[in-house]
Amino acid sequence: MSEKLQKILASAGYGSRRELEKWIADGRVTVNGKVAKLGDRASLDDAVTVDGKRAKLPAKDQRIRVLLYNKPEGEVCTRSDPEGRKTVFEHLPRLKDERWISVGRLDINTTGLLLFTNNGELANKLMHPSSRIDREYLVRVHGAVDDDMLKRLREGVLLEDGMAKFSDVVPGERVGTNGWYTVVLMEGRNREIRRLWESQNVEVNRLKRVRFGPIFMPSYTRRGQWVDLDEKALNDLLVTVDMRVAKKQKRLLPDDKVRRDRQLKRLRSKGPKSK
Numbered sequence: 001m002s003e004k005l006q007k008i009l010a011s012a013g014y015g016s017r018r019e020l021e022k023w024i025a026d027g028r029v030t031v032n033g034k035v036a037k038l039g040d041r042a043s044l045d046d047a048v049t050v051d052g053k054r055a056k057l058p059a060k061d062q063r064i065r066v067l068l069y070n071k072p073e074g075e076v077c078t079r080s081d082p083e084g085r086k087t088v089f090e091h092l093p094r095l096k097d098e099r100w101i102s103v104g105r106l107d108i109n110t111t112g113l114l115l116f117t118n119n120g121e122l123a124n125k126l127m128h129p130s131s132r133i134d135r136e137y138l139v140r141v142h143g144a145v146d147d148d149m150l151k152r153l154r155e156g157v158l159l160e161d162g163m164a165k166f167s168d169v170v171p172g173e174r175v176g177t178n179g180w181y182t183v184v185l186m187e188g189r190n191r192e193i194r195r196l197w198e199s200q201n202v203e204v205n206r207l208k209r210v211r212f213g214p215i216f217m218p219s220y221t222r223r224g225q226w227v228d229l230d231e232k233a234l235n236d237l238l239v240t241v242d243m244r245v246a247k248k249q250k251r252l253l254p255d256d257k258v259r260r261d262r263q264l265k266r267l268r269s270k271g272p273k274s275k
Contacts, residue, residue: 002041005029005048012057013101013120014050016128023050056097058119066234067092067100067116068215072223077105077114088114091224103127103212104188112137112209113217116226125241126213129187133240134167136184136211137193142177143202153183157199164192178205213240 006020009029014020021038023029029036030049042048048055071077075086085108092100101123103115117123125131156165172180185192194204210217214236221227229237238244 002043005031005036005040005042007121008042008044008048008057009050009055009120010124011119011121012055013099013118013123014055015120016124056099059097062098062118064119064122064234064238065117066122066229066237067226068217068221068229069114069116069226070217070221070223071106071111071114073109073111076108077102092116092226106209107191107194110207110209111223113212113215114209115212115215122238122241122243125243126237127188131241132186133213134184134186134211135188135209135213136182138172138206138208138210139181139183139193139197139204140206141179141181141197141202142205144177145171145179145181145200145202149200149202153196153200157196159192159195159199161189164189164196166196213237 005024006017009015009020009023010017015023020029024036024038024040027035028051031040031042032047036042044057044059048057069088069092071088075088075090077088079087079089081087088102089100095118098118100116100118101120103117103123103126106112106114115126117126126133150169150171153166153169156163166183167186168182168184170182172182174180183193193207197204215229215233218227235244
């Protein structure tokens with residue numbers, strides 16, 4: 001069955017449909033040796049290239065997978081780094097004829113929950129601002145914080161790239177000049193949390209994501225470890241972007257289920273992670 005070319009490439013994780021439409025208009029995509037044009041359709045059996053390289057298209061019976069990864073400090077969210085720093089992709093399981101797509105990014109000094117999927121359409125929907133998915137973080141702030149400051153952060157602060165605010169800020173433990181806060185954002189702009197606090201002349205010295213939409217960081221997942229979302233968690237995530245698991249989707253193979261269950265048992269046996 002044929003589909004619009006940009007939809008197929010989006011599902012493979014090459015970008016958003018709008019971005020891919022521009023690539024097609026610019027002549028960067030070919031189908032079976034011919035330069036594609038807007039409106040062209042293709043099937044998963046066609047030979048599609050992007051910038052002269054054969055595109056890895058999703059299998060017809062692709063099973064949507066989502067990994068939850070507990071990102072440590074010091075890792076970058078790129079597939080390779082020219083400075084030789086560790087990347088988040090180094091710890092992920094290998095895929096055959098597919099690739100992991102990061103759902104957004106965390107900066108090098110931010111730790112915590114980072115999602116990966118093998119489905120580009122899902123990744124794009126989860127990242128798109130229109131999805132309005134909330135992200136929850138634990139943040140340690142150095143400096144004096146008062147009620148007026150928290151009110152400004154909830155109502156909105158003008159940053160260099162526009163207005164920004166926390167949808168919620170909950171004060172926690174305070175030790176000396178440092179205080180812990182739980183904050184929630186409805187978007188994921190670059191360094192937004194740090195810039196919001198810096199606009200109030202205080203400094204963020206610890207930042208950890210603990211939730212993305214309905215997905216929480218499990219207490220047994222230590223830094224640098226990943227876990228495959230089970231069917232319930234996956235469905236909960238898909239519902240947030242109005243997607244459903246196709247009835248024809250390939251189910252988890254028995255051997256894969258055994259490996260996943262063993263991994264969960266191994267992770268849980270090690271006890272809760274450190275803060």
